[in-house]
Amino acid sequence: MSGVRVLVGTKKGAFILTSDGKRDQWNVSGPHFAGWEIYHMKGSPVSPDRLFASQSTGWHGQVIQRSDDGGTTWEAVGNKFVYDGIPGTHQWYDGTQHPWEFKRVWHLEPSLTDPDTVYAGVEDAALFRSTDGGQSWQEMAGLREHPSGAKWQPGAGGMCLHTILLDPSHPERMVIAISAAGAFRSDDGGRTWKPINRGLHSQYIPDPTAEVGHCVHHVALHPARPNVLFMQKHWDVMRSDDAGESWHEISGNLPTDFGFVIDVHAHEPDTLYVVPIKSDSEHFPPEGKLRVYRSRSGGNEWEALTRGLPQSDCYVNVLRDAMSVDQLAPCGVYFGTTGGQVYASADAGDNWAPIVRDLPAVLSVEVQTLP
Amino acid sequence: MIRVVLPPHLRILARVEGDVELPVEAIEGPVTQRTVLDALESRYPVLRGTIRDHVTLQRRAFLRYFVCGQDVSHDPSDAPLPDAVARGEEPFYVIGAIAGG
Numbered sequence: 001m002s003g004v005r006v007l008v009g010t011k012k013g014a015f016i017l018t019s020d021g022k023r024d025q026w027n028v029s030g031p032h033f034a035g036w037e038i039y040h041m042k043g044s045p046v047s048p049d050r051l052f053a054s055q056s057t058g059w060h061g062q063v064i065q066r067s068d069d070g071g072t073t074w075e076a077v078g079n080k081f082v083y084d085g086i087p088g089t090h091q092w093y094d095g096t097q098h099p100w101e102f103k104r105v106w107h108l109e110p111s112l113t114d115p116d117t118v119y120a121g122v123e124d125a126a127l128f129r130s131t132d133g134g135q136s137w138q139e140m141a142g143l144r145e146h147p148s149g150a151k152w153q154p155g156a157g158g159m160c161l162h163t164i165l166l167d168p169s170h171p172e173r174m175v176i177a178i179s180a181a182g183a184f185r186s187d188d189g190g191r192t193w194k195p196i197n198r199g200l201h202s203q204y205i206p207d208p209t210a211e212v213g214h215c216v217h218h219v220a221l222h223p224a225r226p227n228v229l230f231m232q233k234h235w236d237v238m239r240s241d242d243a244g245e246s247w248h249e250i251s252g253n254l255p256t257d258f259g260f261v262i263d264v265h266a267h268e269p270d271t272l273y274v275v276p277i278k279s280d281s282e283h284f285p286p287e288g289k290l291r292v293y294r295s296r297s298g299g300n301e302w303e304a305l306t307r308g309l310p311q312s313d314c315y316v317n318v319l320r321d322a323m324s325v326d327q328l329a330p331c332g333v334y335f336g337t338t339g340g341q342v343y344a345s346a347d348a349g350d351n352w353a354p355i356v357r358d359l360p361a362v363l364s365v366e367v368q369t370l371p
Numbered sequence: 372m373i374r375v376v377l378p379p380h381l382r383i384l385a386r387v388e389g390d391v392e393l394p395v396e397a398i399e400g401p402v403t404q405r406t407v408l409d410a411l412e413s414r415y416p417v418l419r420g421t422i423r424d425h426v427t428l429q430r431r432a433f434l435r436y437f438v439c440g441q442d443v444s445h446d447p448s449d450a451p452l453p454d455a456v457a458r459g460e461e462p463f464y465v466i467g468a469i470a471g472g
Contacts, residue, residue: 034383035379036380059378059380059431059434059467059468060380060381060384060421060422060431060434060467061420061421061431063384063417063420063421076384076417079419079420079421079425080425082425082426
């Protein structure tokens with residue numbers, strides 16, 4: 001019987017949650033790398049027992065870990081992230097220019113075809129690639145060197161490159177997102193990039209429709225329809241039907257369109273999930289009710305999913321990389337909270353139950369569907 | 372033998388228990404912050420970048436170096452360390468700042 005492996009990154013270590021295809025009994029492994037922040041873990045689609053983990057602390061900087069046995073054992077690989085050439089400056093909080101400084105890896109995205117190739121999205125925003133299983137890293141400098149780079153600025157969490165989407169039908173196409181610069185696309189394997197932010201409206205920047213400067217929180221796609229992109233922006237849930245050339249709002253009847261996560265059902269490209277958060281100044285669910293909202297129409301019409309989720313006195317947040325789906329039928333949906341719960345639904349969101357309740361604050365959740 | 376005391380996170384990362392002992396012959400030149408850390412990183416490559424920046428070799432901001440009851444973090448990295456460290460009587464401490472949560 002097939003199963004799932006849920007990779008959970010937290011503020012104080014990594015946890016691996018496994019279950020069979022029923023997804024009702026769980027084994028919890030961890031903490032791995034206890035005491036370290038694990039911003040993200042992800043497995044190779046072509047070699048699922050190969051996992052990569054981003055491990056860091058403010059004291060000791062960045063470490064990258066790799067497992068080749070599904071997380072039982074780990075090996076520290078390369079942690080040398082050096083910008084290509086003289087990295088220049090970007091906009092700082094006070095409007096002055098500030099040098100690019102590497103701080104940490106926010107997101108690791110293994111190649112869809114090569115188990116030795118993995119991409120890293122880092123703070124200060126840049127994209128790195130390893131082609132030797134994480135032993136060495138080279139910056140794909142065409143992104144940072146985009147002429148708009150000097151206008152990029154950090155969001156409250158830092159100037160992070162947090163989203164990396166690989167297009168399965170166009171191997172040379174990648175979409176990334178930076179807070180707070182916006183989304184960018186490459187059609188030539190990462191050599192050159194263009195901002196893809198037309199249609200975004202951000203009233204908190206001087207020109208609300210500027211080419212860059214938007215605080216994009218997360219972007220998702222369905223692999224069978226990669227031209228359609230879904231975005232949770234700082235405020236607004238957005239959709240593009242042309243690979244980011246233009247965007248339109250699909251917030252519809254959401255109780256608030258602020259939030260961090262967004263994801264797509266594994267088998268229904270027009271079924272979306274978001275977790276509305278009250279506001280940018282109150283990072284918790286409206287009314288103290290933790291609700292996942294699902295749209296079965298590609299946006300605009302949303303239904304609250306509440307069964308099994310706390311509906312009173314709940315004041316957790318769900319961070320941008322902390323939702324994922326499995327490939328089973330029915331589709332499983334998973335998300336983690338800053339309160340240390342990881343919730344799972346084995347029926348596409350109709351019913352939820354916590355896998356674990358008391359982990360450190362969850363930073364990221366990824367799911368692997370195992371044969 | 373030169374003794375180095377690492378903070379707990381780095382002991383786990385380097386998979387060592389207790390103090391690290393570096394043979395004197397592993398030190399290239401005088402016993403200084405730089406040569407001790409060079410020898411440490413040579414023996415435990417996983418520690419590269421976790422104490423000093425990979426490129427500039429600057430000490431990471433939240434770490435300090437203590438020897439013989441003194442904070443030598445701001446001393447020149449090529450200044451000789453006390454003889455007691457070179458003789459292995461006193462360890463070279465890498466200390467994590469009491470900060471964060």
